[in-house]
Amino acid sequence: MHPDTIATNLRASPTPEPLSLVADDVHFAYPDGHVALRGVTLRVARGEKVALVGPNGAGKSTFMLQLNGILEGRGRIEIAGLPVTKRTLPQVRARVGLVFQNPDDQLFSPTVFEDVAFGPLHMGLPADEVRARVDRALDLVSMAAYHDRQPFHLSMGEKKRIAIATVLAMMPEILVLDEPSAGLDPRARRGLIHLLRSLPLTMLVSTHDLAMVRELFDRMVIMDEGRIVADGQTDALLADRALLDAHGLEAP
Amino acid sequence: MMHTHLLDRYREAQSVIHRLDPRVKVVVTLLFIVSTALLPDGAWFAFALSFILALSCSFLARLGVTFALRRSFVVLPFALAAITAIIAVPGRPLFMWQIGGTTIIGTDAGVVRFLSILARSWLSVQMAIVLTATTNVPDLLHALRHLRVPEVLVAIVGFMLRYLSVLADEAARLLRAREARSALLANRRGGGSPGWRARVAGYMAGQLFLRSYERSDRVYNAMLARGFAGRFLAINPHLMREHDWWALAVTVVALTVVQLAGQGFPPG
Numbered sequence: 071m072h073p074d075t076i077a078t079n080l081r082a083s084p085t086p087e088p089l090s091l092v093a094d095d096v097h098f099a100y101p102d103g104h105v106a107l108r109g110v111t112l113r114v115a116r117g118e119k120v121a122l123v124g125p126n127g128a129g130k131s132t133f134m135l136q137l138n139g140i141l142e143g144r145g146r147i148e149i150a151g152l153p154v155t156k157r158t159l160p161q162v163r164a165r166v167g168l169v170f171q172n173p174d175d176q177l178f179s180p181t182v183f184e185d186v187a188f189g190p191l192h193m194g195l196p197a198d199e200v201r202a203r204v205d206r207a208l209d210l211v212s213m214a215a216y217h218d219r220q221p222f223h224l225s226m227g228e229k230k231r232i233a234i235a236t237v238l239a240m241m242p243e244i245l246v247l248d249e250p251s252a253g254l255d256p257r258a259r260r261g262l263i264h265l266l267r268s269l270p271l272t273m274l275v276s277t278h279d280l281a282m283v284r285e286l287f288d289r290m291v292i293m294d295e296g297r298i299v300a301d302g303q304t305d306a307l308l309a310d311r312a313l314l315d316a317h318g319l320e321a322p
Numbered sequence: 323m324m325h326t327h328l329l330d331r332y333r334e335a336q337s338v339i340h341r342l343d344p345r346v347k348v349v350v351t352l353l354f355i356v357s358t359a360l361l362p363d364g365a366w367f368a369f370a371l372s373f374i375l376a377l378s379c380s381f382l383a384r385l386g387v388t389f390a391l392r393r394s395f396v397v398l399p400f401a402l403a404a405i406t407a408i409i410a411v412p413g414r415p416l417f418m419w420q421i422g423g424t425t426i427i428g429t430d431a432g433v434v435r436f437l438s439i440l441a442r443s444w445l446s447v448q449m450a451i452v453l454t455a456t457t458n459v460p461d462l463l464h465a466l467r468h469l470r471v472p473e474v475l476v477a478i479v480g481f482m483l484r485y486l487s488v489l490a491d492e493a494a495r496l497l498r499a500r501e502a503r504s505a506l507l508a509n510r511r512g513g514g515s516p517g518w519r520a521r522v523a524g525y526m527a528g529q530l531f532l533r534s535y536e537r538s539d540r541v542y543n544a545m546l547a548r549g550f551a552g553r554f555l556a557i558n559p560h561l562m563r564e565h566d567w568w569a570l571a572v573t574v575v576a577l578t579v580v581q582l583a584g585q586g587f588p589p590g
Contacts, residue, residue, distance in 0.1 A: 138547055140543050160551070164549060170544050170547075174485075174537075175543075178484060178541050179480075181460045184460070184556065187557065188545075192551065197557050201557070220458070222488070240548065
């Protein structure tokens with residue numbers, strides 16, 4: 071590269087590309103001795119949408135629970151430059167929007183409004199701001215009409231959308247979804263894919279739905295037995311039959 | 323997919339009672355129950371007045387006059403526990419049983435006590451049924467919270483109401499799975515021994531407990547992930563309007579009349 075170009079680049083971006091997520095050599099074992107993570111290192115740039123795939127028990131969910139300190143292992147994790155430690159947990163949790171696999175676990179409040187308001191309220195925002203955020207989040211997932219509904223009356227697809235709204239209302243730095251398309255009928259799944267495509271957020275999405283991965287994510291990370299075994303262009307990885315076979319995956 | 327709406331007691335309708343502030347409804351219901359409990363044994367006139375009060379609430383709520391009446395029979399089995407009052411209260415003997423070596427004597431005061439207990443529980447439940455039929459769960463929880471019921475209790479009630487239907491669905495799935503494999507061959511006795519069946523039922527109950535326990539962990543994680551730090555927060559949407567104050571005032575007056583009638587005032 072020409073020296074002038076380098077100089078221009080340096081001036082234009084004095085700091086390196088901002089990273090939403092940095093994980094360095096993360097290890098974790100459950101209290102019963104089961105080792106779930108054996109040194110996971112991952113970097114996700116701001117605005118990037120990354121799929122996390124791998125067989126059940128590979129450590130995907132365990133890894134996701136490390137990102138906002140619900141499980142604490144060995145190693146270093148930073149969310150937008152903020153290291154995850156006991157002291158920083160409240161800020162970290164405002165930055166990581168974690169959506170659990172089963173929306174019945176995520177939607178625990180009596181009404182949709184209260185559930186979406188839960189995060190913003192706990193961030194200490196004033197009531198007007200909370201209401202505005204709830205309205206905006208429900209709008210984003212096209213669920214504005216469900217404001218006063220009770221969660222047990224909703225369909226699976228509706229619950230998933232509202233579960234996503236509950237973290238969108240917190241305006242997180244990174245959206246972390248655990249198997250969002252599991253248990254959805256084709257129409258609800260299609261709606262979810264449109265929704266994820268339209269959200270201008272950094273995303274880390276664990277899934278078994280490789281058809282969705284091919285459609286939605288440029289980058290794919292394969293985990294197996296607590297390690298990242300492949301990380302690269304989705305198309306390239308999905309074309310590598312030997313790699314997919316070795317980790318119990320099937321190309322769509 | 324199964325839908326169990328075990329606790330969906332709410333009846334959607336537009337009525338004066340539905341529109342009342344939920345706090346007023348909770349307070350009125352509690353006042354009514356306390357008033358009923360305070361009525362002395364055999365105050366039939368006051369019981370009748372209370373009954374008319376409960377009926378008018380049902381009527382105003384457009385539930386139909388018999389709605390609360392029909393549902394209130396659920397208390398009967400519990401109220402029957404009070405049947406021992408007949409033989410436990412001293413008074414004029416009405417009848418006598420010889421059982422083995424002991425004599426059991428039923429008294430008039432005992433019968434009055436028993437019938438009064440029956441009337442009290444039955445009236446109280448009717449009012450509670452009107453409350454739950456005209457107030458949805460979120461409003462009820464708000465009302466409790468605003469009436470300074472400890473947060474933890476309100477949260478427990480809230481979680482229970484939220485997850486009981488989930489739990490019931492899970493139980494229904496377990497039962498269905500057992501049924502699907504409870505097959506019989508023709509000309510052969512099956513079904514296993516009662517002991518074995520009891521053990522299966524025990525395992526199912528244990529399963530249900532473990533699943534709920536694990537779910538509680540996941541729910542708590544979901545709360546932590548969104549910043550829960552031990553305190554439940556809520557936005558206050560309730561405001562007392564004029565008709566709420568009126569409803570409260572009318573109830574207090576009506577219950578005072580009931581008490582005066584029941585406690586024997588004016589003396590005579």
